[in-house]
Structures are given as structure tokens and as C-alpha cells.
Amino acid sequence: xxxxxxxxxxxxxxxxxxxxxxxxxxxxxxxxxxxxxxxxxxxxxxxxxxxxxxxxxxxxxxxxxxxxxxxxxxxxxxxxxxxxxxxxxxxxxxxxxxxxxxxxxxxxxxxxxxxxxxxxxxxxxxxxxxxxxxxxxxxxxxxxxxxxxxxxxxxxxxxxxxxxxxxxxxxxxxxxxxxxxxxxxxxxxxxxxxxxxxxxxxxxxxxxxxxxxxxxxxxxxxxxxxxxxxxxxxxxxxxxxxxxxxxxxxxxxxxxxxxxxxxxxxxxxxxxxxxxxxxxxxxxxxxxxxxxxxxxxxxxxxxxxxxxxxxxxxxxxxxxxxxxxxxxxxxxxxxxxxxxxxxxxxxxxxxxxxxxxxxxxxxxxxxxxxxxxxxxxxxxxxxxxxxxxxxxxxxxxxxxxxxxxxxxxxxxxxxxxxxxxxxxxxxxxxxxxxxxxxxxxxxxxxxxx
Numbered sequence: 026x027x028x029x030x031x032x033x034x035x036x037x038x039x040x041x042x043x044x045x046x047x048x049x050x051x052x053x054x055x056x057x058x059x060x061x062x063x064x065x066x067x068x069x070x071x072x073x074x075x076x077x078x079x080x081x082x083x084x085x086x087x088x089x090x091x092x093x094x095x096x097x098x099x100x101x102x103x104x105x106x107x108x109x110x111x112x113x114x115x116x117x118x119x120x121x122x123x124x125x126x127x128x129x130x131x132x133x134x135x136x137x138x139x140x141x142x143x144x145x146x147x148x149x150x151x152x153x154x155x156x157x158x159x160x161x162x163x164x165x166x167x168x169x170x171x172x173x174x175x176x177x178x179x180x181x182x183x184x185x186x187x188x189x190x191x192x193x194x195x196x197x198x199x200x201x202x203x204x205x206x207x208x209x210x211x212x213x214x215x216x217x218x219x220x221x222x223x224x225x226x227x228x229x230x231x232x233x234x235x236x237x238x239x240x241x242x243x244x245x246x247x248x249x250x251x252x253x254x255x256x257x258x259x260x261x262x263x264x265x266x267x268x269x270x271x272x273x274x275x276x277x278x279x280x281x282x283x284x285x286x287x288x289x290x291x292x293x294x295x296x297x298x299x300x301x302x303x304x305x306x307x308x309x310x311x312x313x314x315x316x317x318x319x320x321x322x323x324x325x326x327x328x329x330x331x332x333x334x335x336x337x338x339x340x341x342x343x344x345x346x347x348x349x350x351x352x353x354x355x356x357x358x359x360x361x362x363x364x365x366x367x368x369x370x371x372x373x374x375x376x377x378x379x380x381x382x383x384x385x386x387x388x389x390x391x392x393x394x395x396x397x398x399x400x401x402x403x404x405x406x407x408x409x410x411x412x413x414x415x416x417x418x419x420x421x422x423x424x425x426x427x428x429x430x431x432x433x434x435x436x437x438x439x440x441x442x443x444x445x446x447x448x449x450x451x452x453x454x455x456x457x458x459x460x461x462x463x464x465x466x467x468x469x470x471x472x473x474x
Contacts, residue, residue, distance in 0.1 A: 027153055030173050034152035037177035038145050041186045042081075044461065045468035049083035055470040059087070060104070062094040063300035068131050077134040083468025084141055089188035096120065096136050100283060101297050103307040103316060104334045106326045110276055111197075111227040112190035116140045140188040147192040148185050152176055154199035155426055159433075161206055162393055171433035172426070175452075179429075180357065180459035181419035181474055183467045190227055191423040197223035198234055198424060205241040206393065211258065212242065214265045222269040226276055229327055230407075230424055233400060238266060240396045244389050280326055285319035287312040335413065342414050350415040353474060356455050357418040357428075358409055364431040365402040368394075394430070401427035418459070418474040 062085075085093060088108070095105055095113035120139045124132065152173050159169040184191045201220035204213060217238055224231035242262050246255060282289050284307075291310030293301075301308050307315045318329035331337035342350075372395065376388060404424055408417035421428055435448040443449050459474075467473045 027156075030153050030156045030170075031149050033173065034149040034177050035145070037182065038148055038186055041182060041460075041464055044464045045083040045183070045186075046080055048465040049468045050079070052465070052469050057470065057472075060090050060094075060304075062090045062097065062133070063296045064133050065294060065296045068133065070131060071129055073129060074131050074134045077130065077138060081137055081141055084187040085137055086187070086467060086470045087472075089140075092116070092188050092190065093133075093136050093140060096140065097132060098294070098297055100280060101291070101293055101309055102301060103284065103309070103326075104330060106280060106284075106330045107334065109190070109227055109229060109231075111223060112143075112193045115193075116143060116188075119143065137188065141186065144186055144188070144192040147196045151192060151196040151199055154196065154203055155429060158199055158203045158206065158426060159430065161203065163430075167438055168430070168433045171436040172429040175429050175432045175436070175456060178456050178460050179422045180456055181422040181463065182460045183464045183473070184419045185423070187467065189419075191419055194224070194228045194231065195423045197227050198231070199426065201234055202237055202397070202426070205237045212238075212245075212262065212265075214261045218265040218268050221266065222272045225269055225273040228424070230404065230420070233403065235266065236396060236400065238262065248386055248389055277325060281319070281324050283309045284316050284326070285312070285324060337412060339411055342412075347414065350413070354408070354414045354417040356459075357421055358405060358414075360431070361401060361405040361421060361428060362409075365398055365405060365427070368398045369402070394427075397425065397427050397430075401425040415472070415474050 091105055091108050092113045093116075094101075095108060095110070096116040099117075100106060100110075116136060116139050120132070120135045123135055123139060128135070130138070155176050156169045156173040159172045160166065163169065179185075181191070185195070186192075197220055201217065201224055204217045204220055207213075221234065221238060224234040242258075246258075283291070289310055291308070293308060293310075298308065300306070316326070318324055318326045321329075372392060375392070401421070404421060405417075408414070408420055412420070432452055435452055437443055437449055443453060445454065463473045
């Protein structure tokens with residue numbers, strides 16, 4: 026089945042690549058006044074560079090420009106601090122290894138190729154992890170396959186191939202979840218710690234995934250009889266979580282040193298400096314004068330950068346001019362709100378019926394999916410009231426498997442049984458239309474989710 030899921034995932038990526046290639050060539054590219062990765066005028070372009078731009082140029086737009094800039098120049102501008110380092114840093118080091126081979130491509134082209142190829146691999150791996158996780162929790166091959174199928178053609182599918190961190194975060198978080206629920210005698214703390222650290226340094230919402238090891242560790246202690254090695258297990262889990270948090274704070278310290286310490290100076294390439302002057306960006310290595318967050322008691326830049334540069338905040342997006350973006354996010358948000366509410370409603374009834382001193386163990390055994398739905402409900406609520414509403418679709422599609430589980434429940438056993446005038450048909454139309462339209466619009470630099 027692993028090979029079958031991999032083939033499905035790879036086929037879906039090839040379709041996305043083909044659609045963006047055709048759309049990027051057939052339609053005129055929109056040129057909004059947004060961030061573009063600055064490139065040196067001295068950088069020579071060969072015919073291979075032009076071919077790379079022609080074939081993959083539609084996959085670098087919007088946030089992709091930031092990720093590629095970080096991969097090439099690290100955190101040279103303060104507004105790039107909204108993007109966590111795992112994905113661009115991995116792209117950077119792989120690109121440097123490729124560059125050392127003497128391939129006749131510009132740095133810009135190598136970064137783009139590496140970013141896309143890395144996402145292709147991570148997407149195939151994450152599809153398999155979703156299949157395995159679903160199978161472990163539900164022991165239902167049909168549901169596991171349908172979950173993987175919907176994942177491969179999810180409404181935000183273009184972002185899992187473009188130079189975005191969606192595929193990396195999906196891979197990291199699914200890996201962490203699978204490590205937490207695997208039916209083994211004890212946790213594999215090293216693997217769990219690596220997966221947790223990857224979540225924390227990949228996306229800001231990775232911090233919420235801390236709840237999975239905490240919940241499943243507590244669950245294991247409650248379900249098992251008192252054991253002599255409980256203290257050892259508690260120590261191992263504590264060190265695992267502290268190690269992952271320590272890696273995240275290493276990144277924070279690096280950023281603090283880069284932007285807040287006057288003793289730190291950075292030599293930027295001239296084209297990076299010129300672009301900063303043109304766009305009025307704050308460069309790193311200038312001391313703390315231009316960065317108010319440096320004076321915070323806890324000098325974490327993320328919240329300040331999101332608020333200052335993107336106007337992200339509680340209900341700030343609730344404006345009439347954003348109505349099209351609300352309509353764009355409506356299918357995902359309404360789907361998730363209803364299904365999470367329905368699950369919690371049934372859970373409350375079950376808990377109320379078994380709320381006895383001895384019944385809690387049965388509840389813990391029966392409702393293994395509870396932390397997953399709670400996580401999804403929290404993310405859906407945050408998307409509704411806090412973030413730029415249009416990113417809700419891709420955020421939820423990459424951060425939680427619950428969307429795919431709820432959607433798989435509506436699917437028939439085979440696609441031949443699918444009827445358009447049904448819940449499965451509506452789901453099919455939604456996923457395919459968003460996949461197609463989203464790929465066409467994104468590849469030509471038009472706004473999408």
C-alpha cells in the first residue's frame with residue numbers, strides 16, 4: 026500500500042507541475058507591488074536558467090519569494106522574521122551542496138529547483154505518514170486510502186509544491202503524531218524529539234504540537250498500572266521536550282543577536298542593500314534602534330513582525346473590503362467548525378454517560394482522536410478571528426489530519442460510486458476546483474489562499 030500511496034502522491038504533484046507550466050505560459054503574469062527576492066545584476070543567466078524559470082517560475086510567488094530569499098541571504102530584512110527557518114535553511118544547505126558539484130546554474134535557479142524537489146519528496150512522504158496514522162487510529166484501509174487521496178488533491182494543493190513550508194510542516198507534524206500513537210511499549214524519545222523540534226522551527230503554529238507528546242505521555246501513565254520506571258520515563262520525556270524547545274530558542278537567540286546587539290555587524294551584498302533602501306526595509310546588523318521588539322521582556326519578534334508588516338491581530342481582518350477573502354476561506358472554515366462541533370457534542374454525551382471514578386480509563390482508550398480534534402478546533406478558531414482569513418485553507422490543510430478524516434467519512438468505497446449530488450460530490454467539486462483554479466492563479470502571481 027505504501028507504494029500505491031507514493032504513486033498517487035507523485036501523480037498528483039506531476040499534475041500540479043503540468044498545470045502550472047501550461048498556465049504560466051498561456052496567461053499573462055500579474056505583477057503586484059509585493060516583495061521580490063533581490064538578485065544581483067552580475068548573476069549570469071544561461072539557457073538552463075531560462076528553462077528553469079520557464080518550467081518552475083510559477084512556483085516561487087508570494088511567500089515563496091521570502092523563503093527563497095532566506096535560503097539565499099538568510100534573515101537580512103526584518104520582515105522575513107515572519108518565516109521560520111527549517112525549510113529555507115534546509116534548502117540553503119542542499120543548494121550549497123549542489124552548487125559545489127559545479128552545475129552551471131545560477132544561485133537563484135538552484136534554490137528554486139531544490140525547493141521544489143524537496144517539497145515533492147516531502148509531500149510523498151507525508152502522504153504515506155497520513156495513511157499510516159489513519160490506519161493506526163482507525164484500522165480501516167478504505168478510510169486511510171480516502172484520507173490520502175483527499176490529501177493529494179486538497180484545496181490548497183499548489184502550496185504543497187510551491188516554495189512554501191506546507192509540505193515540510195505536514196511531514197514533521199504527521200511524523201510527531203505517528204510517534205505519539207504507535208502501539209509500542211514505550212516512546213522512542215529521540216525520534217519524537219527530532220519530530221517535535223522540526224515542528225517548532227518550521228512554523229509558528231508548530232508550538233501547539235507540544236500538546237501531543239504531553240497528552241499521550243499522560244495518557245500512557247494513566248492507562249498503565251503503576252510501574253517502577255515511571256520516574257525514568259518522566260525524565261526522558263521532560264528532556265525530550267526541553268531539548269526541542271531549546272533548539273527553538275537557539276533560533277530566537279540567533280535572531281536577537283542579529284537585530285538587537287549593537288556589536289553585531291553584517292556585510293550584505295549590494296543588491297540586498299539597494300532593495301532595502303528602495304522598499305524601506307530594516308536590515309540586520311543595525312542594532313536595536315529600529316526594532317521595538319528588542320526591548321520586550323521576552324524579545325520574540327514574530328508577533329511584532331506580523332502585526333507591524335502584515336497587520337495581523339484579533340479581528341483586524343474583519344473589513345468589508347476583505348469579503349472576497351472570507352468567501353474564499355468559507356468552505357474550509359465552515360466544514361471544520363461544523364465537524365469539530367459535532368464531534369465534541371457527541372464526546373460530551375459519551376463522557377457524561379461514563380463519568381465515574383473507574384470510567385475515565387475507558388474514555389481515554391475509546392477516544393484516541395480527541396487531542397487531534399481539539400487541536401484542529403483550536404486552529405480553526407484562531408484562523409477565524411486572528412490570521413489573514415484567506416490562509417485558513419492552506420494552514421488547516423497542512424497542520425491537521427482531522428480535515429482529511431472528516432472528509433474521508435463522506436467518501437464512498439470506490440470513486441465509481443461517487444455521485445455529484447451528494448456530500449462526497451460536493452467535496453470532490455470543492456477540492457478539484459480549488460486545486461485547478463488555485464494552481465492557475467498562484468502560478469501567475471494572482472492572490473489565492
